[in-house]
Amino acid sequence: MGPNAEQRPPVMADVAKLAGVSHQTVSRVLNDHPNVRAETRTRVMWAIDELGYRRNLVARALVTRHSRTLGVVSFDSTLYGPASTVYGIEQAARAAGYFVSIVSLRTIDRAGVTDAIGYLAEQGVDGVVVVAPQRSAARALDDLPAGMPAVAVEGGHAGDVPVVSVDQVEGARLATLHLLDLGHETVWHVSGPADWLEAEGRTEGWRAVLTAAGRPVPEVLAGDWSPRSGYRAGKRLAAMADRVTAVFVANDQMALGVLRALTEEGVKVPEQISIVGFDDIPESEFFSPPLTTIRQDFGAVGRRSIDLLVRQIQSGGPLHERLVVPPQFIARASTSPLR
Amino acid sequence: MGPNAEQRPPVMADVAKLAGVSHQTVSRVLNDHPNVRAETRTRVMWAIDELGYRRNLVARALVTRHSRTLGVVSFDSTLYGPASTVYGIEQAARAAGYFVSIVSLRTIDRAGVTDAIGYLAEQGVDGVVVVAPQRSAARALDDLPAGMPAVAVEGGHAGDVPVVSVDQVEGARLATLHLLDLGHETVWHVSGPADWLEAEGRTEGWRAVLTAAGRPVPEVLAGDWSPRSGYRAGKRLAAMADRVTAVFVANDQMALGVLRALTEEGVKVPEQISIVGFDDIPESEFFSPPLTTIRQDFGAVGRRSIDLLVRQIQSGGPLHERLVVPPQFIARASTSPLR
DNA sequence: CCGAGTGATGTGAGCGTTCACATTCCGAGC
DNA sequence: GCTCGGAATGTGAACGCTCACATCACTCGG
Structure with a gap:
């Protein structure tokens, strides 16, 4: 092995030697320091190119912290x-x-x-x-x-x-208000899992609107975000289809499950029950029927x-x-x- | 400012001093080197704890490469x-x-x-x-x-x-074979975008099965993975509902769009047209109807x-x-x- | 009782940068 | 021609760790 059998990638010193400058000048070029003569800069750039040099950000991080x-x-x-x-x-x-x-x-x-x-x-x-x-x-x-x-x-x-x-409470308010504005007496709610802050916020916004409007606040149906949990909630809603006319579901995936369950039970959406979801996932627009929902940016x-x-x-x-x-x-x- | 006004996080040398050992011994403890006396180890551990020391992986990376x-x-x-x-x-x-x-x-x-x-x-x-x-x-x-x-x-x-x-070709084969096994004369295909290798593989598998079975190979309907593109393809399929009985859609999102379009046009799935998707997204099971598909692990x-x-x-x-x-x-x- | 062998520990160099500071260069101004 | 000052460049020391090697303290067999 001659001295040129270097397998290690080139370092700043190699570039400096090739360009005939000090390692510090190379550093300056790399960091766009103003005080470098244009000609020096191009020479350094050439050397960098020639050697295929890439700076080592690990070493830099060590010193700059x-x-x-x-x-x-x-x-x-x-x-x-x-x-x-x-x-x-x-x-x-x-x-x-x-x-x-x-x-x-x-x-x-x-x-x-x-x-x-x-x-x-x-x-x-x-x-x-x-x-x-x-x-x-x-x-x-x-x-x-x-x-x-x-x-x-x-x-x-x-x-x-x-x-x-994202303002979860506000989103839930928008959803619930929309349903009340359509003339529904009250709005049912399929919630997300208990520990989730987003789920809490959505439930809170829903409850606040109903309370403020003096409407009855139905029991919350608990879900876990999954379509399956929405499906289960949908089955329960279908069983109460005589009393339920509007549902705010805490996310679109669960809303899909609800939709599916209602379809199976012959409950028509939106004719018998109106549904609003949350998230606006790309699929929502193509659900049957296309889902009214709350978009988060x-x-x-x-x-x-x-x-x-x-x-x-x-x-x-x-x-x-x-x-x-x-x-x-x-x-x-x-x-x-x-x- | 006394000499203890250090704001910088502790380093290995600090731990070494406190534990009354060399920095190298600290390093050995940290790297589970076998040759360290148990008592020394605990003393070092104590010092680490005492100072809230965390090793600096950047420095380590610099030397170990x-x-x-x-x-x-x-x-x-x-x-x-x-x-x-x-x-x-x-x-x-x-x-x-x-x-x-x-x-x-x-x-x-x-x-x-x-x-x-x-x-x-x-x-x-x-x-x-x-x-x-x-x-x-x-x-x-x-x-x-x-x-x-x-x-x-x-x-x-x-x-x-x-x-x-994932073996895309094989997945497409499974989908297409399933449809032929059900007695369909041929299978239509809604593909993914041209440049995608997965889209190519799925189209290839589909074509191979039809060709091997001596069935006619219908024109491919091109999509872009989005539900909307599936929806457009679905509209076209609905217009040919007299000739189309089975469709292999290159992903589940597009399949949702196809489903939606067919529903809108009053075409019944699976009675009039059978659909197979690809991916098994969590939503697929709750489409109307639940989607037969190919799962990727x-x-x-x-x-x-x-x-x-x-x-x-x-x-x-x-x-x-x-x-x-x-x-x-x-x-x-x-x-x-x-x- | 001594030297070899092994385990436990310490010492100094070096990883590839940037930083602080020193030095050199060059032209303007008198 | 000489001084002065800023631009351009160089020098050496960190940064915090691991590596290679040196050293020291034992144990154990002959």
């Missing part, structure tokens, strides 16, 4: 909501010049989230976004490593940490949370903000006036 | 398939002791993928998984940085890079690809393997024998 990487802790990113949120976050982070390191948890207990944040901290992320849609997960934000910038998405009352979320959630996180990283101090993204009502064919 | 981070290049992780694949990859990677850094591209041209891999390389990932469902994206694997271990998922003919994919795809990647990282050499995950036929209510 900034990795330009953000951590994302998420949960079951197969569900449409979390998946879209994570996608939005990733897009926004990259636009802001950050990499994204993701940990998706299967179960979402506090310890799991704390561990995940710990791993990310060791890995040197500059900040974390925690998608913590459940109470228990949100609590993990209380034991953040000192000085770690963080943002909670859909995270409820998260202590010192700023929160970005996940892209906006991602952008806002990254913006908040980056501002914290730059300022050093924590921000006590609470950003709310408004939901949007989408009218389709699953609701009709009470005849 | 391994970041224990894998890069994932994906594309629109909002679609059910890509989202599930990425989730499976992330789970498998973490189980294997790796972090995952994700780049999701909006558009999937070759340059974009090449750039993404380049960024990940600078960032020091030990290997990359490229979810490259399109021909153009798959081609980016030809210009990988030298010595970068890589695996393509759903990636077609990807040069030197091992590929893991995305978890298995994730595990296999990480396994392949980790083996490459450990062995140093590239592996020329090609792993195929079998699809599964799921019978539901959207198909029936030709009367």
Whole structure:
């Protein structure tokens, strides 16, 4: 092996030697430092090209103490909501010049989230976004490593940490009001799982509207977001079809299950029962009938949370903000006036 | 400011001083080196705890040249398939002791993928998984940085890079054969977008079965995976309802659109037309009627690809393997024998 | 009772950058 | 021609860890 049998990728010193400058000048070129002669710059660029040099961001991170990487802790990113949120976050982070390191948890207990944040901290992320849609997960934000910038998405009352979320209560209000406006005496509700903050918010908004209007508040049918749980709720609703005329279902997947159950039992939607969902998944428009629902702007959630996180990283101090993204009502064919 | 006004997080030397050992002994404890006296170990552990020390993986990565981070290049992780694949990859990677850094591209041209891999390389990932469902994206694997271990998922003919994919052709065969077995004269096909390898595979399998059985091969109706494109295809199929009795739709979302269009036009499924989808998204079981479809095991795809990647990282050499995950036929209510 | 062997620990260098500071260069101004 | 100042460049020391090697303290067989 001669001295040229180097297998290691070229480093800054190699570029410097080839260009006939010091490693520091190479660094300056790479970092767009103003005080470099144009001719020197081109010579360095040429050498970089010649050697196929790529800078080593790990070494840079060691000295700057900034990795330009953000951590994302998420949960079951197969569900449409979390998946879209994570996608939005990733897009926004990259636009802001950050990499994204993701940990998706299967179960979402506090310890799991704390561990995940710990791993990310060791890995040197500059900040974390925690998608913590459940109470228990949100609590993990209380034991953040000192000085770690963080943002909670859909995270409820998260202590010192700023929160970005879609206004669930408002969405539920829109849905429920729409049904009351159509002349329905009251509105039934198929809820999400108990521990989820989004589920709580939706139930709360629904209840608030009914109470404010002086309408009876029917018993809540509990679901777990899955189409199957909606199907079960739908069967129960069908059995009460003489009393039920309008239902607000806490997400579109469950609404699909409800629709299916009602169809099986011969209950017509929207003629006999009106249905409103939540999320506006891409499928909703093609349900039978097309689903009236509430759209959440996940892209906006991602952008806002990254913006908040980056501002914290730059300022050093924590921000006590609470950003709310408004939901949007989408009218389709699953609701009709009470005849 | 006294000398104790340190704001910086503790480093290994701090732990060493407190425990009364050398930094190297601390390192040994952290890395489970066998030759450390039990008492020393506990003393070090105590010091670590006392200071709230966390090791700095960036510094470690600099010297070991391994970041224990894998890069994932994906594309629109909002679609059910890509989202599930990425989730499976992330789970498998973490189980294997790796972090995952994700780049999701909006558009999937070759340059974009090449750039993404380049960024990940600078960032020091030990290997990359490229979810490259399109021909153009798959081609980016030809210009990988030298010595970068890589695996393509759903990636077609990807040069030197091992590929893991679900057997699309076989899935399409299962779907088409099922329909022929029910007595249908031939099977129509709503395809995915042209550039997608998965779409090609599904069309190929469908065509192969028809040809082998000596049946007429109808014109392909082109879709783009979206429910809307399925809806448009459904309208056209409804217009030919006298000739069409069976349709294989290249994914479940489009199948939903087809279903919707047929329902609107008063065509009964499965009495007049039988439909088979592909993917088995969670919603399929609750379509009206519940959709007969082909299930893909995305978890298995994730595990296999990480396994392949980790083996490459450990062995140093590239592996020329090609792993195929079998699809599964799921019978539901959207198909029936030709009367 | 001594030297070899093994386990436990310490020492210093180096990973590839950037930072702080030192040095050199060059033209303007007197 | 000489000084001065800012632009352009170079030098050496970190950053926090692991690696290779050195050292030290024992145990054990002859």
